[in-house]
Amino acid sequence: MKRCISNLSLLALLLAGCGSSDRWKDGRPPVYPASGSVTMNGQPLEGATVIFSPEDPAGKPGVAITDKSGRFDAETFEPKDGLTAGPHKVTVEKTTLVDKQGNPVEVIREPGDVKEVREVPKQYSNFSTSGLRVEVKDGKNEFPAFELKK
Amino acid sequence: MNEIPQSRQRGFTLIELLVVIAIIATLVAILLPAVQQAREAARRSTCKNNLKQMGLALHNYHDVFLTLPARQGGPNWTGSDPPSEVNVAPRHSAFVAILPFIEQSQRHDQIFNSRRHAWHGNADSGYIGVIPVYVCPSDGPMLETGTDRNAAYSPLNYALGMGDNFNLNTDTVTGDANIRGLFGFRKNFKFSDITDGLSNTMAMSEVVAATADNGLGRAVGTNTTSPLACRATMVQRRYTSGTLIHQFRCHGNRWQDGRPGYAGVNNILPPNNATCSSQGGSGIYTVSSRHAGGANLLLADGAVRFVSENIDTGNLSLAPATSGASLYGVWGKLGTRDGGEALSDF
Numbered sequence: 001m002k003r004c005i006s007n008l009s010l011l012a013l014l015l016a017g018c019g020s021s022d023r024w025k026d027g028r029p030p031v032y033p034a035s036g037s038v039t040m041n042g043q044p045l046e047g048a049t050v051i052f053s054p055e056d057p058a059g060k061p062g063v064a065i066t067d068k069s070g071r072f073d074a075e076t077f078e079p080k081d082g083l084t085a086g087p088h089k090v091t092v093e094k095t096t097l098v099d100k101q102g103n104p105v106e107v108i109r110e111p112g113d114v115k116e117v118r119e120v121p122k123q124y125s126n127f128s129t130s131g132l133r134v135e136v137k138d139g140k141n142e143f144p145a146f147e148l149k150k
Numbered sequence: 151m152n153e154i155p156q157s158r159q160r161g162f163t164l165i166e167l168l169v170v171i172a173i174i175a176t177l178v179a180i181l182l183p184a185v186q187q188a189r190e191a192a193r194r195s196t197c198k199n200n201l202k203q204m205g206l207a208l209h210n211y212h213d214v215f216l217t218l219p220a221r222q223g224g225p226n227w228t229g230s231d232p233p234s235e236v237n238v239a240p241r242h243s244a245f246v247a248i249l250p251f252i253e254q255s256q257r258h259d260q261i262f263n264s265r266r267h268a269w270h271g272n273a274d275s276g277y278i279g280v281i282p283v284y285v286c287p288s289d290g291p292m293l294e295t296g297t298d299r300n301a302a303y304s305p306l307n308y309a310l311g312m313g314d315n316f317n318l319n320t321d322t323v324t325g326d327a328n329i330r331g332l333f334g335f336r337k338n339f340k341f342s343d344i345t346d347g348l349s350n351t352m353a354m355s356e357v358v359a360a361t362a363d364n365g366l367g368r369a370v371g372t373n374t375t376s377p378l379a380c381r382a383t384m385v386q387r388r389y390t391s392g393t394l395i396h397q398f399r400c401h402g403n404r405w406q407d408g409r410p411g412y413a414g415v416n417n418i419l420p421p422n423n424a425t426c427s428s429q430g431g432s433g434i435y436t437v438s439s440r441h442a443g444g445a446n447l448l449l450a451d452g453a454v455r456f457v458s459e460n461i462d463t464g465n466l467s468l469a470p471a472t473s474g475a476s477l478y479g480v481w482g483k484l485g486t487r488d489g490g491e492a493l494s495d496f
Contacts, residue, residue, distance in 0.1 A: 024460035049379040053467035061467035063378040065391055079385055097371055097393045108371040108395040111429040
């Protein structure tokens with residue numbers, strides 16, 4: 001019986017060795033954990049999309065969505081993995097979809113029936129006018145809060 | 151005097167029995183997943199074969215008409231009786247155009263005799279029905295009925311490559327200006343337009359049918375012109391933010407309708423990622439499949455290739471290129487017909 005168990009564990013080890021590596025994943029630049037927060041007129045902004053555009057051509061762009069307290073952990077390849085090193089330009093966007101009466105839409109049917117409403121001023125959704133910039137370094141990064149004003 | 155020894159009948163001990171049962175259980179545990187995988191492998195090869203058939207159909211279409219079909223085009227029929235032509239955008243997809251080349255000419259004739267608009271649900275419209283070549287069996291069966299299915303059951307598990315630009319259908323009169331792939335609204339490209347080479351350009355791909363929940367296949371209506379914001383709406387193949395589009399207005403439906411939300415994909419987000427759709431216009435329409443790790447593509451030369459969902463997508467925070475090389479990595483380069491890029495192996 002002992003032998004049987006040892007045989008089984010050997011088999012399990014063999015099966016576990018069958019994982020494959022992906023050359024696209026192998027070629028990715030390293031990422032470093034990066035977090036921060038977004039406020040609008042001093043209040044935490046929930047559900048805003050923060051986009052990071054690397055200035056280094058070898059860098060990769062990242063993205064984050066803020067939670068209830070306005071905080072975010074940025075991701076580049078996998079959820080919350082961080083950002084590539086170097087300076088990044090930043091934009092912040094938040095839009096909601098409303099119907100003709102101005103009520104939030106739950107499920108979209110006819111394409112013409114919905115309108116996108118901006119909840120963050122337009123200047124913050126453009127990399128050249130947002131005025132937001134971060135520097136990502138090796139190790140853990142905590143950015144100063146992005147303080148937006150309406 | 152020989153006395154016959156009283157022999158007890160030889161049986162199995164409990165331990166022996168247990169060992170035999172354990173061995174059988176182990177064998178079943180090893181073989182059952184293998185059988186399941188063999189079934190999926192068979193389904194996957196059917197999906198690939200369908201792509202190959204459509205590749206042959208496109209080439210035969212090109213032989214006859216000296217051009218590829220448009221993603222969205224055809225006549226401007228209304229649903230009125232008698233049918234009349236009005237100035238609305240034509241909606242026939244390329245999947246209608248290639249019907250005679252996949253041995254569905256009767257259906258093609260039925261459509262052109264009934265003269266209904268492309269999203270018409272009447273039984274005699276010719277649009278309703280399952281065309282086996284358009285269905286990939288790896289994807290589960292779709293709901294056949296349900297509210298808002300205004301073009302009744304007509305599943306489609308394949309989509310046409312539009313290129314690497316998300317600004318689409320901006321001009322409904324002269325046709326799409328931003329199509330850098332092979333298929334656009336009122337755009338008919340020739341093989342001679344594909345200067346990147348037929349073997350370096352994606353023609354079609356797989357897409358999965360939208361499910362009733364928030365999983366892969368559905369689309370959201372937000373972030374249609376921001377690839378990264380679009381990607382952020384999906385975590386582990388589930389939408390966690392954004393406003394969902396109705397199940398029957400996403401990929402997987404209406405092979406007859408040429409709108410990008412039904413019949414198109416672009417090479418922006420990698421396979422098996424979020425789709426951000428406006429249904430008829432701009433959007434990020436993403437390749438998807440139920441195969442592990444990626445999706446099958448049809449290249450313009452008729453070859454079928456599997457591509458990883460981790461493929462390089464360059465810098466998605468940049469605005470899409472309108473000419474020259476794609477900024478969206480190997481994936482974007484694969485989508486353009488005349489970007490002039492040198493494509494490394496993918």
